[in-house]
Amino acid sequence: xxLKRSNTRFGFLRATLDSDENGSNGTSxxxxxxxxxxxxxRQSATEESSDNDPPPKKLMKRSRRRSGESGRGxxxxxxxxxxxxxxxxxWERLQMRFNLxxxxxxxxxxxxxxxxxxxxxxxGPDAEKKLDMLSRIRNExxxxxxxxxxxxxxxxxxxxxxxxSGEKLPICLSHYATLTTYPTESQLAIxxxxxxxxxxxxxxxGFEHGEVTCKNILISTSGSIRIAGxxxxxxxVSNRDSIKDIRGxxxxxxxxxxxxxxxxxxxxxxxxxxxxxxxxxxxxxQSAESAHSIDELRQPLLTRKTTKADSYDIKADVYMAEFSxxxxxxxxx
Numbered sequence: 001x002x003l004k005r006s007n008t009r010f011g012f013l014r015a016t017l018d019s020d021e022n023g024s025n026g027t028s029x030x031x032x033x034x035x036x037x038x039x040x041x042r043q044s045a046t047e048e049s050s051d052n053d054p055p056p057k058k059l060m061k062r063s064r065r066r067s068g069e070s071g072r073g074x075x076x077x078x079x080x081x082x083x084x085x086x087x088x089x090x091w092e093r094l095q096m097r098f099n100l101x102x103x104x105x106x107x108x109x110x111x112x113x114x115x116x117x118x119x120x121x122x123x124g125p126d127a128e129k130k131l132d133m134l135s136r137i138r139n140e141x142x143x144x145x146x147x148x149x150x151x152x153x154x155x156x157x158x159x160x161x162x163x164x165s166g167e168k169l170p171i172c173l174s175h176y177a178t179l180t181t182y183p184t185e186s187q188l189a190i191x192x193x194x195x196x197x198x199x200x201x202x203x204x205x206g207f208e209h210g211e212v213t214c215k216n217i218l219i220s221t222s223g224s225i226r227i228a229g230x231x232x233x234x235x236x237v238s239n240r241d242s243i244k245d246i247r248g249x250x251x252x253x254x255x256x257x258x259x260x261x262x263x264x265x266x267x268x269x270x271x272x273x274x275x276x277x278x279x280x281x282x283x284x285x286q287s288a289e290s291a292h293s294i295d296e297l298r299q300p301l302l303t304r305k306t307t308k309a310d311s312y313d314i315k316a317d318v319y320m321a322e323f324s325x326x327x328x329x330x331x332x333x
Contacts, residue, residue: 090149090156094119100325102172103215103229108161116162117146118169122155122231130231131157136205137233141198143169143218143226160226167222170322173214173252177259179321182274185281185301186310187317188256192284193302194225195249200294203241207233212248213263214255221322223314241293249297250288257281280304 094109094117107119122130134145134157144160162168173191183191195217202209209216209230216229236242251263258270267289269275269282276282280301291297 090151094158100170102218103213106159116168118159118161120157120159122157127155131155133233134231137202137207137230139198139201141194141201141225141227142230143228157231159228163220163224165222167220167224169218169220169224169226171219171318171325172228173217173219173256174261175321175325176219176317177214177255177261178324179317181317182259183256183317184310184313185279186304186306187314188253188281188284189301189304190223190306190310190314191219191225191256192249192253192297195227195252196294196297196302198225198227199242199245199249202230202233202245203236203294206236208236208242209233209245209248210242212245212252214252214261217252219314219318221315221318223311223318243292246288246291246294246297250285253281253285253288257285 093112096119097108097110097116100106100108100118104120109117109119111117131148134148137145146158146160148155148157150156160169195212199209199212209227209232211229211232212227216227218226218228220226247267248263250267254267254269255261257275260270267285269277269285277286284297284301287297287299
């Protein structure tokens with residue numbers, strides 16, 4: 001058996017086994033002296049080749065990637081956006097898109113990850129207090145507070161606008177109530193059930209909202225409810241549920257049923273032909289006028305069964321209401 005040198009595909013020399021006289025492919029070992037001579041020759045040939053030939057391009061690329069010089073390799077270790085220098089403008093990572101008038105004017109902006117968020121400006125001596133309250137309220141039925149920042153002497157709060165599932169929060173219930181079509185009892189049940197769940201959470205934390213209105217409640221393109229305005233929440237004076245919030249839910253229901261925003265006076269459906277007094281929605285309004293706990297409002301409207309078709313109807317209504325709201329959009333320049 002003998003060793004022969006041959007070129008690899010990278011230009012380096014390598015040793016290959018040659019068949020012996022009996023056709024063997026190298027199962028027997030060469031004498032030690034012969035092996036030493038062959039090793040010396042191979043080492044000399046390799047050193048000569050490395051002195052004259054440039055390193056292969058493919059290996060050079062790999063060495064750069066390991067050393068971290070490749071831009072593609074380092075992108076995964078980029079510093080998080082929250083570690084921005086203190087003197088940098090927050091608008092460098094939030095691109096303003098348009099202004100939207102909900103209960104309060106907000107700026108719809110795009111984050112670095114492409115997600116739409118709502119930015120609201122807070123001013124006045126109680127701005128810090130409001131931001132502190134926003135950070136306390138954490139519930140799926142409340143508008144999610146993401147972060148806050150100060151810029152040019154003003155405080156800003158960033159809220160969710162586009163949810164993780166792809167749905168967005170383009171309108172509030174006051175816009176939803178302006179549709180020419182009326183909601184069904186099943187649609188009302190889907191909406192009111194979420195509102196009461198949020199208020200029940202708030203009461204469990206010892207707070208009341210105090211401003212439960214259609215303008216303060218957002219609805220998503222899939223029918224998800226988000227209660228906003230939680231920066232003005234205050235402590236309950238007793239361990240009982242907030243009477244003011246319970247009455248607010250009744251007035252919200254009235255506005256959805258009659259399409260008229262009235263938040264004082266006697267609660268009624270105002271149209272006994274469209275909403276007979278013996279149906280579940282009318283009973284809910286009557287109960288909200290005298291109830292002293294959220295549990296009293298759960299019968300019988302909120303216990304009724306709802307279907308996917310009811311959710312699809314809400315989704316279609318939200319899209320129709322969004323078209324009318326779109327006229328109030330102001331594009332940011």
